[in-house]
Amino acid sequence: MKIALLGYGKMGKVIECIALERSHEIVLKKSSVTTFEGIENADVAIDFSIPDVAVENITTCLEKGIPVISGTTGWLDEYQKMVDLCREKNGAFLYSSNFSLGVNLFFELNNYLAQMMSKFKEYNVSMEEIHHTQKLDKPSGTAISLAKDILKNYPEKKDWTIENPSKDEIFIDVKRIENVPGTHSVFYNSDVDFIEIKHVAHNREGFALGAVIAAEWLHNKTGIFSMKDVLNLNK
Numbered sequence: 001m002k003i004a005l006l007g008y009g010k011m012g013k014v015i016e017c018i019a020l021e022r023s024h025e026i027v028l029k030k031s032s033v034t035t036f037e038g039i040e041n042a043d044v045a046i047d048f049s050i051p052d053v054a055v056e057n058i059t060t061c062l063e064k065g066i067p068v069i070s071g072t073t074g075w076l077d078e079y080q081k082m083v084d085l086c087r088e089k090n091g092a093f094l095y096s097s098n099f100s101l102g103v104n105l106f107f108e109l110n111n112y113l114a115q116m117m118s119k120f121k122e123y124n125v126s127m128e129e130i131h132h133t134q135k136l137d138k139p140s141g142t143a144i145s146l147a148k149d150i151l152k153n154y155p156e157k158k159d160w161t162i163e164n165p166s167k168d169e170i171f172i173d174v175k176r177i178e179n180v181p182g183t184h185s186v187f188y189n190s191d192v193d194f195i196e197i198k199h200v201a202h203n204r205e206g207f208a209l210g211a212v213i214a215a216e217w218l219h220n221k222t223g224i225f226s227m228k229d230v231l232n233l234n235k
Contacts, residue, residue: 001219003212004028004042006057007049007072014208015046022212030057042066044215051075051137058082058093067092067218071099071211073141083224094218094225097141099210103184104227106199110146110186113197114153123188123195125150125157126165128173130183138162138174142184147172150186181207 001024005012008029016026027041032053039045039060044067047057051074061068062085070093079095086093098104117123127150129143139147139162147160147170158168165171181201188195201207210227217230228234 001025001216002027002041002043003215004030004039004045004061004066006030006045006047006061006068009048011048011071011204011208014204015048015211018205018208018212019215022216024212036060039066040064044068044219046211046215047072048211055082059085062086062089062091062093065089065091067094067215067221069094069096069099069211069214069218071096071207073097073144074137076141076144086224090222092218092221092223092225094214094227094230096210096214096227097145098182098207099214099227100201100206101210101231102206103142103199103201104210104231104233106184106197107145107149108233109197111149111153113186113188113195114150117188117195118153120190122190122192124190125154126171126173126187126189127160128175128183128185128187130175130177130180132180133176133178135176138176139172140182140184142182143172143174146184146186 003019003024008031028038045061047070049072054072054075055078058068129140151157160170160172162172162174183200185198214230
C-alpha cells in the first residue's frame with residue numbers, strides 16, 4: 001500500500017518506520033515547508049500534523065479521492081465540515097483522538113464505569129491529562145473524548161473545563177511535562193474513598209501502529225469511520 005504522510009514530525013517518523021516494517025511504501029512526507037506534490041500516487045493518507053493545517057490536509061485528500069485518517073487534535077470545530085465534504089465526494093475519512101489500542105479499550109472502560117458511577121452521587125468525577133511540552137492543544141483530544149463519554153452519563157454535568165469548575169462541570173487538570181507521551185486519568189472521589197482509572201503511554205509506537213492499522217483497514221472503503229469500526233467495538 002502506498003501511504004502519504006501529512007505531517008513529518010516525531011509521530012510521522014515513527015509511523016514511517018512501522019509502515020515500512022509492514023511492507024508499505026511512503027510516497028509523500030509532507031512537512032510545513034513542502035507541498036502536496038506526489039499525493040495523487042497514494043492509496044491512503046495519514047494526517048498527524050498541527051491544528052492549523054489539518055483541515056487543509058484532509059480537504060485536499062477528499063477533493064482528490066484519497067482515503068484519509070487523521071489523528072491531529074485541536075481542529076474539531078470544523079469536523080462536521082469534513083464529514084459533509086466526505087459525503088459529498090463519496091470519500092473515506094477516519095478521525096480518532098487516539099489510535100492506540102490500549103486507549104480505545106480505555107475509552108470503553110471509561111464509558112462503562114461512568115454508567116455505573118453516575119448512580120452514586122456521593123462521588124465527584126474529575127480528570128487529569130499529562131503530555132510533553134510540545135503538545136499545542138489543551139486539553140488533549142483524548143481527554144475531551146473521555147470527558148464527552150462521561151457527560152453522556154451525567155445529565156447534571158453540562159460541560160468540561162480546565163479551570164475553576166462549577167458544580168455542573170467536569171474539571172480536567174492539564175499538565176505539560178517534558179518527555180511524557182501521554183497519561184490520562186479519571187477520578188471518582190468521595191468522603192470515604194477514591195477510585196481511579198488510568199492509561200499511561202510508554203512511547204509513541206502504540207499510537208503509530210494503530211494509525212497504520214487504521215490506514216490498512218480504511219483502504220478501498222467509503223464512509224465516515226472511527227477506531228470503534230477498526231477494532232469492531234461498535235455495539
